[in-house]
Every structure is written in C-alpha cells, then in structure tokens.
Amino acid sequence: MDIYTVYILYSPGFDLYYKGMTNKLKKRIFQHNNNLSRYTKNKGPWKLVWTAEYPTKREALIEEARIKKLNRRSIERLISRRGEEDSDN
Numbered sequence: 001m002d003i004y005t006v007y008i009l010y011s012p013g014f015d016l017y018y019k020g021m022t023n024k025l026k027k028r029i030f031q032h033n034n035n036l037s038r039y040t041k042n043k044g045p046w047k048l049v050w051t052a053e054y055p056t057k058r059e060a061l062i063e064e065a066r067i068k069k070l071n072r073r074s075i076e077r078l079i080s081r082r083g084e085e086d087s088d089n
Contacts, residue, residue, distance in 0.1 A: 002057075003023065004022070004023050004057050005021065005025045005051050005060070006020070006021045006051065006060050006064045007019070007028075007029075007048060007051045007052075008048075008051075008067065008075065008079065009029070010047050011043050011046050011047075012045075013043070013045070014043045016043060017072070018032070018040050019067050020064065021060045021064040023057070029048060032044060033045055050082050
C-alpha cells in the first residue's frame with residue numbers, strides 16, 4: 001500500500017517555496033534537485049522543510065491544494081509549527 005506525502009521544499013538561493021505531492025518522496029526530491037522538474041528547474045538546491053503523510057491519494061491531493069493556496073506567511077507558520085512539534089518529542 002502506498003503512502004502519499006505532501007511536501008514543501010525551500011530554495012535558499014532563490015528564496016522560494018515549492019509545494020507538491022508524491023508517493024515516492026526521495027525520487028521526487030532527486031528530480032527537483034537535478035533539474036528534472038519543470039517548475040523547479042534551475043532554482044535549486046532544494047531543501048525539504050515540511051512533510052505530511054496520507055493513506056490515500058485523494059486525501060493528499062486535498063491537502064496539497066490547501067497548502068498551495070496559502071500565502072508565504074502562512075507557509076512559514078506551518079513549517080515553524082512542525083518544528084515545534086518535533087522538538088516536543
């Protein structure tokens with residue numbers, strides 16, 4: 001059974017965020033960092049800064065659509081909240 005990951009990448013060199021969804025996260029990050037993705041081509045290197053996993057493609061697509069509507073401030077708030085959750089463990 002596949003797990004679907006919604007993710008946010010950050011390019012420090014271009015100060016950009018990219019939001020996406022995949023069921024093969026390592027492969028997808030490789031594609032982003034090796035100019036194999038149209039929207040991230042020549043804008044790397046990309047750092048993975050946020051992820052969320054979903055059991056179905058439908059749920060992941062809904063979450064991806066939600067985060068793609070967020071403005072930069074909301075994206076950065078989402079990322080920083082995840083960091084706070086991780087430090088609680």
